[in-house]
Amino acid sequence: MPIITVGIDLAKAVFAVHGVDEAGNATLVKPKVARDQLVPLIAQLPPCLIGMEACSGAHHWARVFAEHGHTVKLMAPKLVSPYRMSGKRGKNDAADAAAICEAVTRPSMRFVPVKDEHQQATLCLHRTRQGFIEERTSTYNRLRGLLSEFGVVLPQSPERLRKEIGPCLDTLPGWARRCMSELLEHTRHIEDRLVELDRAINQIAREDDRSRRLLQLRGVGSTTASALVASIGDGHDFRNGRQVAAWLGLTPSQYSSGGKQRLGSITKAGDAYLRSLLV
Numbered sequence: 322m323p324i325i326t327v328g329i330d331l332a333k334a335v336f337a338v339h340g341v342d343e344a345g346n347a348t349l350v351k352p353k354v355a356r357d358q359l360v361p362l363i364a365q366l367p368p369c370l371i372g373m374e375a376c377s378g379a380h381h382w383a384r385v386f387a388e389h390g391h392t393v394k395l396m397a398p399k400l401v402s403p404y405r406m407s408g409k410r411g412k413n414d415a416a417d418a419a420a421i422c423e424a425v426t427r428p429s430m431r432f433v434p435v436k437d438e439h440q441q442a443t444l445c446l447h448r449t450r451q452g453f454i455e456e457r458t459s460t461y462n463r464l465r466g467l468l469s470e471f472g473v474v475l476p477q478s479p480e481r482l483r484k485e486i487g488p489c490l491d492t493l494p495g496w497a498r499r500c501m502s503e504l505l506e507h508t509r510h511i512e513d514r515l516v517e518l519d520r521a522i523n524q525i526a527r528e529d530d531r532s533r534r535l536l537q538l539r540g541v542g543s544t545t546a547s548a549l550v551a552s553i554g555d556g557h558d559f560r561n562g563r564q565v566a567a568w569l570g571l572t573p574s575q576y577s578s579g580g581k582q583r584l585g586s587i588t589k590a591g592d593a594y595l596r597s598l599l600v
Contacts, residue, residue, distance in 0.1 A: 324349055327363070327371045327391075328422025330414045331378060337414035338362065339422045340369070352415035364389045372425025374398045374417075375433040383435045394425050395433040431568070434558045436551070443525055443551035447544070450518040451594060457511045464504045471497065479508070522547050531555070545598040552595050569596050 322342035327349065330337040336359050340349030354362060359382075363371070368390040373379050375395040383393040404420040404427075405412065424430055436444070461479055464486075468475060473489045475482045486505065490498050526532040526543035535546035559565045566572050570590035576583040589596070 323367050325369050326422055326426055327369055328418045328425060329371060329373050330417040330421060331373055331376055331382065337418040339415065339418035341422055360385060363391065370394065370425060372396060372421045374401055374421060380436045380441060393435060395435060396424060396430060397433060400424065400431065432558065434554055440551040440554060443547055446518055446522055447548050447594065450515060453511050453515050457508055460504055460508050464501060467501065548595055548598055552592060571596065
């Protein structure tokens with residue numbers, strides 16, 4: 322019987338592939354497949370369901386395999402873990418591929434939407450912007466911490482810090498003054514890069530029809546709209562808004578038993594960056 326389901330354990334150089342037929346028999350077991358051999362191997366298979374964990378490079382491979390006529394599904398790694406049967410085989414690449422092959426066929430499995438290159442490029446802007454924001458905060462904190470060693474305490478606000486730091490630098494010894502000046506100049510470069518990235522994100526939001534519709538909602542700006550569209554696309558993978566909320570980890574956790582309902586804090590199961598933009 323032909324192979325109908327394939328599980329692939331992704332890696333940088335060596336992949337593991339596990340395929341089963343309609344009866345569930347393992348007819349394709351390759352624990353070590355080189356990177357340059359993976360596409361030819363998958364291309365020669367009849368159209369089948371391919372499951373992979375949503376990890377680094379997964380969206381790229383999903384697009385490549387879809388071009389060869391396969392149906393590709395991505396899953397969060399933590400949802401695949403229960404199918405590993407570690408008591409029998411232990412943790413290895415071949416067992417992971419078999420677990421993925423089993424998990425992708427489960428009716429209750431939740432899948433990650435496959436992103437196209439434009440969506441990933443937009444998210445690159447967001448990740449870079451977020452990284453610069455964190456670096457800016459870290460630099461300002463380092464600047465305040467070093468200044469406090471010399472008895473100089475400045476406001477938390479970056480704007481006020483830049484205004485009031487000038488006279489303080491003149492009181493510092495040579496190397497300390499130079500270090501503080503370089504840190505301050507570094508924050509200026511980061512601010513310039515953030516302005517450029519914000520401008521690019523605003524342009525993307527204006528050019529995309531889906532983002533423009535989201536911008537009509539109260540409290541939704543260009544950053545949130547473009548990130549949401551880049552993450553979920555058209556939203557066809559979700560049946561309703563509640564599924565989107567659950568996917569983002571915005572729904573309450575549940576600890577119900579004995580007919581008594583107990584709800585806790587939100588699950589925080591989804592993308593933390595996207596959730597931070599919405600909450």
